[in-house]
Amino acid sequence: MHINTKNLKAIQDLYPDELAHCYGCGKSNPDGFQLKTYLVGDETIAYFTPQPKYTALPGSVYGGLIASILDCHGTGSAAAFVCKNEHISLVDATTIPVRCVTALLKIDFKNPTPMGVELELKGKLRSIEGRKIWVDMTLTANGIICATGEILAIRLKD
């Protein structure tokens, strides 16, 4: 089921302008993917449909694209979970004082990811320990988990 995100703010759109140039998810990068991560209850969600050029073997999405969107969904999820943990509202905010970068990214490719299908990315918080945030992720296509990911994100100092 596709969650309606129309009335939600994407985490990446709340990054400060000077930290919003990421190719994968920055609102200020017109050439990039502009992935949007939303906090929905206790989990995060993002949707993405790769262009056909991002092929691996014919018919499937290449691993680099999968790693890219899971990386950005992971850092976005980490920022969202920190905000939730610190009672920083995402509804009223125009920017958030939280930005995370990736220290470690691990992807398990469980099934080929089909081309031409909207991919659903989900994130769940594993732990927050000071500036270290661990997030577990799934990437699903047609109801089948094609990849799982885990990320250790580091919160940037102010």
Next chain:
Amino acid sequence: MHINTKNLKAIQDLYPDELAHCYGCGKSNPDGFQLKTYLVGDETIAYFTPQPKYTALPGSVYGGLIASILDCHGTGSAAAFVCKNEHISLVDATTIPVRCVTALLKIDFKNPTPMGVELELKGKLRSIEGRKIWVDMTLTANGIICATGEILAIRLKD
């Protein structure tokens, strides 16, 4: 030191045409990165200079690009090490009967990867167990290791 690769054949240029569409490294993907991996002695090497649009935070390369090129260098390295192991010459070949895909990819981001610099990727074989090939990798810029990677690549059946 930049190794002279002029007289070497890139592994990816030896993939069969029907398996050469990968966005990251396929010779048949005109939109893609066309990463080239070379076997040099007991290790593999590739060079890549990201375009400025592949930004993370300003001045550094975004993690998705780093994961992408390490993914393709990893599967290419795996194919190269299988060929070496099975005494399949890369010098005389026009195609090789070996193509690997990624089962697991892990990246440790140790330092920001600077933009505007040629990146050097290296791969070393950890093990070959049947169709499973483990490769350890480094990504270096200006002589500093910015990321390390490990990949479990699976050799496709003929």
